[in-house]
Amino acid sequence: MATLTWHGHACISLETDEGTRILFDPFLTDNPAADIRPDDIDRLDYILVSHGHFDHFIDCIPLAKRTGATVVSTFELVTFCSNQGVEKVHGMNIGGGHRFPFGRVKLTPALHTGSIAGDDTGAFTTDCCGFLLELNSGKRVYYSGDTALIKDMELLSGSVDVALLPIGDNYTMDPADAARAVEFIQPRVVIPVHYNTWDLIAQDPEEFRRLVGERAEVVVLKPGDSYEV
Numbered sequence: 363m364a365t366l367t368w369h370g371h372a373c374i375s376l377e378t379d380e381g382t383r384i385l386f387d388p389f390l391t392d393n394p395a396a397d398i399r400p401d402d403i404d405r406l407d408y409i410l411v412s413h414g415h416f417d418h419f420i421d422c423i424p425l426a427k428r429t430g431a432t433v434v435s436t437f438e439l440v441t442f443c444s445n446q447g448v449e450k451v452h453g454m455n456i457g458g459g460h461r462f463p464f465g466r467v468k469l470t471p472a473l474h475t476g477s478i479a480g481d482d483t484g485a486f487t488t489d490c491c492g493f494l495l496e497l498n499s500g501k502r503v504y505y506s507g508d509t510a511l512i513k514d515m516e517l518l519s520g521s522v523d524v525a526l527l528p529i530g531d532n533y534t535m536d537p538a539d540a541a542r543a544v545e546f547i548q549p550r551v552v553i554p555v556h557y558n559t560w561d562l563i564a565q566d567p568e569e570f571r572r573l574v575g576e577r578a579e580v581v582v583l584k585p586g587d588s589y590e591v
């Protein structure tokens with residue numbers, strides 16, 4: 363079993379059954395919802411980053427430098443990381459996949475803007491992406507990234523066990539749009555993220571559960587809670 367842990371906002375860690383440690387969208391510094399601090403992370407193998415907004419990227423470079431983790435993201439974002447001194451990066455682009463030791467990763471479309479926090483030139487601006495992971499266990503995890511509801515999500519139908527979707531509104535889908543995304547994706551399990559970090563994205567996850575109804579199992583986590591994939 364792989365263990366997925368929510369650290370508040372869209373920051374998720376995933377430890378595979380082989381012990382590979384993956385962190386999605388590191389946002390622990392100044393994250394009022396976080397259950398841990400960056401220093402609490404001692405070993406990390408991969409950091410998967412959907413886009414460069416501070417609430418997804420702020421701890422990426424320091425964590426990568428300290429732990430030696432490989433940063434996986436869009437070409438522009440990993441180039442920025444390389445230029446900042448990160449040694450191990452793997453650049454990809456939307457629609458492309460790659461087999462890593464822990465499984466296959468494919469970058470999926472997301473509809474969201476994507477400047478990079480810390481890039482004063484604008485030269486590294488890049489679209490947000492999502493990630494579809496097929497772990498060696500065969501389990502498939504979809505991390506949508508910040509996104510609007512897009513019809514392209516229908517293409518994932520039948521290929522997702524666990525979906526992580528934003529429900530916070532204002533910057534991303536709201537619970538109603540996220541419930542429609544569930545209709546498109548048809549995952550077995552859905553976990554809502556990117557809400558209740560600040561008042562602006564306050565949401566009741568039970569409302570999301572009600573809207574999803576029988577279409578999928580809705581697992582509501584508190585920061586620090588884990589789910590076995």
Ligand code: NI
Nearest residue numbers: 413415474508
């Ligand atoms: Ni964003």
Ligand code: MN
Nearest residue numbers: 415417508533
């Ligand atoms: Mn965000």
